[in-house]
Amino acid sequence: GSYPMDGTGERKKERKETSLPSSSVAGGKILTLTHSLLPFPPFPIFLLSPPRYQCIRFWFQTQRIVMPALWVNLLFTAVNFALNWILVLGVHIPAAGIDYDGIGFIGSPISTSISRCLQPCVYCAYTIWYKRYHERVWPGWCWKEVMSKARLTEFFKQSGPAAVMILTATVIDQASTMMVASLGVLEVAAASGINTLMSPLFAVSAGVGMAATVQTGRHLGANQPRDAKSTCIVACLLVLSSGMVIVAVVFLC
Secondary structure, three states: OOOOOOHHHHHHHHHHHHHHHHHHHHHHHHHHHHHHHOOOOOOOHHHHOHHHHHHHHHHHHOOOOOHHHHHHHHHHHHHHHHHHHHHHHOEEEHHHOEEEOOOHHHHHHHHHHHHHHHHHHHHHHHHHHHOOHHHHOOOOOOHHHHOOHHHHHHHHHHHHHHHHHHHHHHHHHHHHHHHHHOOOHHHHHHHHHHHHHHHHHHHHHHHHHHHHHHHHHHHHHOOOHHHHHHHHHHHHHHHHHHHHHHHHHHHHO
16 A cells, blocks of 8 residues: 655655564574574484584593694685575576575574584594594593482582573574664664674683683693692783783774
8 A cells, every 4th residue: 555755654664664574583593503402402403402512512622633623614614605595696607597575684694593403423433433532531431420419419400590691692692683673674783783793802811811721721731720820810811911902993094
């Protein structure tokens, strides 16, 4: 139907045109986190969901095996980019008879979910089944030891607060996404751009913190508290200095 020419009618028309894409983006973003929040998602996500993938990756990092994770992450950065391009924008190659328009915004979270499911599969296939890095320090399963009361108590003392922290951060992130989604496509795009910009900026401090965590744990395990303290001090200084440089560059640009 036709819309009135006054300001109110124009605003109603704009909301009608933008509400569906923005809500689709919000729902799509939630889809990317669904498989990591469900306690028993379907196979293969049940075995290799992001939290379990992190456990395996961190276990290898404590042994200073970090390069496989680097190469797999780089590989799936390209894979995720290609999947986003195909599902969001489509592929048009007249010479090959390919004319696929894509599915729009919702294709992005689907692409990310596919990448997150395949990434741990490739990582484990390389580190466990091909290189067999785990055999050097893993004697095999012993359910009696794993499920002992002392081990479970210690595990939940550490994992419980961490789980609450991650859940709180996820709820805040999704709540802000739903709030932004009610504003329109432009606002959703701006929020997504800011989040995308913050990820590489945060990577420096995250990388330093990860290395410091591994090294500090090794020193404490070897009963070297002074070395562990020195590692923490160096890591804090590196993170602080890199953060100041990043802030200066962002504000100057």
